[in-house]
Amino acid sequence: MAQPSISLENTSVADLMLDAYEGAYEQGWTDGLPIIPATAAAVNRFVAESGHEAAEVVAVLPPRRGEATVEVIAVNAVMAGCRPEYMPVIIAAVEAIADRNYPLEFIQVTTNPMTPFFLVNGPVRQHLDINYGAGCLGPGWRANATIGRAVRLILQNVGGALPGVYSKSSFGSPLRYAFICGENEEENPWTPFHVDRGFKKSDSTITAFKASNYCNISGGEGVGPEEILRQIATNMPPMYGGGDGVLLLLGVNHARSLHEAGLAKKDLQQKLWEFARVPEDHFAADFVVMERAAGRGDGRMLYRTQSPEHIHIVVAGGPGPQDVYIAGGRPQTRLIGR
Amino acid sequence: MITTDAFSSFGRRLAATKGFPYVVIAETPNPIRQLDEQSLNQRALAMIDTVVFGLTQPPAAIERSIRDTAMQQIHPKGVVRAAKPV
Numbered sequence: 283m284a285q286p287s288i289s290l291e292n293t294s295v296a297d298l299m300l301d302a303y304e305g306a307y308e309q310g311w312t313d314g315l316p317i318i319p320a321t322a323a324a325v326n327r328f329v330a331e332s333g334h335e336a337a338e339v340v341a342v343l344p345p346r347r348g349e350a351t352v353e354v355i356a357v358n359a360v361m362a363g364c365r366p367e368y369m370p371v372i373i374a375a376v377e378a379i380a381d382r383n384y385p386l387e388f389i390q391v392t393t394n395p396m397t398p399f400f401l402v403n404g405p406v407r408q409h410l411d412i413n414y415g416a417g418c419l420g421p422g423w424r425a426n427a428t429i430g431r432a433v434r435l436i437l438q439n440v441g442g443a444l445p446g447v448y449s450k451s452s453f454g455s456p457l458r459y460a461f462i463c464g465e466n467e468e469e470n471p472w473t474p475f476h477v478d479r480g481f482k483k484s485d486s487t488i489t490a491f492k493a494s495n496y497c498n499i500s501g502g503e504g505v506g507p508e509e510i511l512r513q514i515a516t517n518m519p520p521m522y523g524g525g526d527g528v529l530l531l532l533g534v535n536h537a538r539s540l541h542e543a544g545l546a547k548k549d550l551q552q553k554l555w556e557f558a559r560v561p562e563d564h565f566a567a568d569f570v571v572m573e574r575a576a577g578r579g580d581g582r583m584l585y586r587t588q589s590p591e592h593i594h595i596v597v598a599g600g601p602g603p604q605d606v607y608i609a610g611g612r613p614q615t616r617l618i619g620r
Numbered sequence: 621m622i623t624t625d626a627f628s629s630f631g632r633r634l635a636a637t638k639g640f641p642y643v644v645i646a647e648t649p650n651p652i653r654q655l656d657e658q659s660l661n662q663r664a665l666a667m668i669d670t671v672v673f674g675l676t677q678p679p680a681a682i683e684r685s686i687r688d689t690a691m692q693q694i695h696p697k698g699v700v701r702a703a704k705p706v
Contacts, residue, residue, distance in 0.1 A: 310700025345637045391634065446702030448633060 290319075306361070310444055313434055313459060317361035328356035331366035332373060333619070340373055341380030344387035346442025350376050354440055355432075362432035368410060368425060370619035371488060372432050375400055378490035378614040379433070385492055385612060390443040394523045395455035398437075399493035399610055400430065400462035401529075401596060403476035404486030406618050407464040414464030416600025419496075419531075430460025457496055463598055469534040470597035471541035478547070479615050486618040491594075491610035494524040502536065503603035507543040510536050511550065515557030518607045520584045522569060525576055527592040527611025530554070533604045537597045551590035558586035587611075622667065624650035629693040629706055636694045642683045644674025 288305040292298040302319040306312050318324070329336045329352055336353040343350055352373065359372055379386050379398050389396050402412050413423040421427060443449040467474040467483075476487040502513035514536075518528055532540075532550075540550060562570045562584055570584065578585045587593055592611060599606070623631045625647045635643045646667035655663065674682065696706050 308700075345634055347637050391630075442637075444701050446705045447696075447699060448630075450630060450705055 311361070311435070311439055313431065313438065315431075315459075318363050320357040320360040324360045325353060325356045328359055328364075328366045328369055329353055332356065332369035334373065340376050343376075343380060343390075343437065343441035345390055345448050346440070348440035348442060350380075350436055350440045355436060358435040358439060359428075359432040362428045362435055363424070364428040364432050365410075365424070368429050368432070371402065371406065371410065371412075371429055372436075374488045374616040374618045375429070375433050375490060376436060378488060378616045379437075381614040383612065384490060384614045386441070389492060390437065390441055391448055391450055393450045393452045394494065395451050395453055395458070396492055396494045396523060397455055397458045397461055398433065399457070399491045399529065399608055400433070401475060401489045401491070402462065402464040402487070402618075403467065403474050403481070403489070404618070405484065406486035407467075409486075412462075412464045414466045414598055418463035418466075418598055418600075419461075419606065426462050427460050430462040434458055434460065457493065461493060461496075463531075465596050466534060466598045469537065471537055472547045472595075472597075475594070475596045476615060479613075481615070481617070487615050488618055489613050489615040491529050491608065492526055492612045493529070494521070494609035495607075497607045499605045499607055501603055507540050507545055508553075510539060511553045512557050514605055514607065515554050515586075518554075518558050518586055518609075519560050520565070520569075520573055520578065520586055521609055522572075524609025525573065525578055525587070525611075526609075527587055527594060527613075528554070528558075529594045529596065529608040529610030529613075531596050531598040531606035531608065533599050533606075534597060534601060535603050536605055547595050548590070550595055551593045554593050555585065555587060555590040559583040621645045622671070623647050624652055626650035626705075629696075632690060632693045636690075641690050641694055642679070642686060644670060644682055644686070646670035646674070 290298055290301045290305065292301055303316040306317050332352050334352040338352045339349050340352060340355060341350045355372055355376060359369060407414055410425045412425045437443045445454060465475055474483060476485060477483055481487050497517055499514055499517045502510040562579060562582060565584060573579045573584050577588045594613065621631050621635060621643050623645055628645050628647045631645060632643065648663045648667060699706055
């Protein structure tokens with residue numbers, strides 16, 4: 283299917299690149315940042331690398347119900363600055379967020395700033411240099427920055443999540459540019475996340491979470507497992523729009539300490555679930571009613587999640603007494619490059 | 621469709637994605653969450669004629685009467701993003 287396009291002419295490559303950026307911005311095709319022009323030759327290279335046919339429909343994305351074909355995904359991947367070899371990861375990411383159990387339409391139109399967060403597991407992290415260590419959630423790594431960005435462009439250009447038009451998000455979020463990292467499986471003393479979900483360690487997977495926030499938790503160094511977990515739990519209170527679950531990116535220091543103290547992942551889930559409770563009278567009455575109706579309260583305390591199983595534990599990042607709490611739930615995992 | 625006016629355009633846009641661009645919209649000023657029962661009843665009474673129109677008129681007549689407005693709401697000319705929601 284022919285894609286909308288802009289024809290540009292200029293005697294200078296640099297000026298042509300600027301014209302491409304201006305033209306794409308005018309059309310509403312960018313996230314505000316410059317794009318790489320998606321020429322036919324570049325798109326064809328990306329499609330070839332995907333292992334799929336160009337016209338194959340990977341997903342239909344709400345609310346606009348645009349068809350994310352392999353070709354369309356390639357166009358947005360080129361614009362985002364991806365390498366062709368990232369295509370299987372991006373395709374798997376789009377499949378994950380298009381799962382009917384993933385609340386994509388809600389995410390696309392709500393006034394809340396929620397967004398997909400992507401976790402990558404398996405050998406693909408090394409193959410594509412997807413950062414899972416120091417700085418894994420920040421700038422500086424092409425794969426992390428551009429794969430996340432490609433998905434955002436797809437959500438906007440195919441799904442129609444244009445700010446103020448279909449997307450009613452009051453503030454938007456910096457997390458909507460790119461929110462992705464790998465799991466630090468090498469420094470994870472327990473099983474990797476994708477193995478917990480039934481995949482083999484040698485599989486490469488991507489998991490999409492519905493993510494409502496980002497919160498770095500500092501401290502808890504050398505104070506014992508109970509204090510580490512209390513420090514984490516006090517930074518993840520019940521919150522509006524975040525009740526689906528918790529994703530804890532446990533820093534490598536704390537992961538090692540908690541493992542050496544003899545704790546398994548399910549022990550961490552149980553303890554965090556018990557510690558992350560707040561008295562009901564701390565909250566607005568409407569919120570208490572809503573949380574109790576969702577099974578996250580007992581008449582005296584509000585719980586962070588319905589059960590310990592809704593607290594997902596992943597090890598990521600570099601050395602230091604830091605963890606990251608994401609109000610994240612509804613995980614959908616897909617194999618990469620099947 | 622019954623909406624508050626802040627969401628009328630948005631509601632029509634979403635209805636269009638489901639295949640119903642010419643849905644009749646009965647709207648009331650936003651917000652309503654603070655209204656008591658009597659006030660809500662008054663708001664509902666003010667919308668009832670629009671609801672009856674939408675339920676009793678043939679689809680072709682509805683489309684004729686609101687087509688231009690609906691198209692402008694669904695695809696506002698020249699708008700690809702809006703800091704003040706469209």
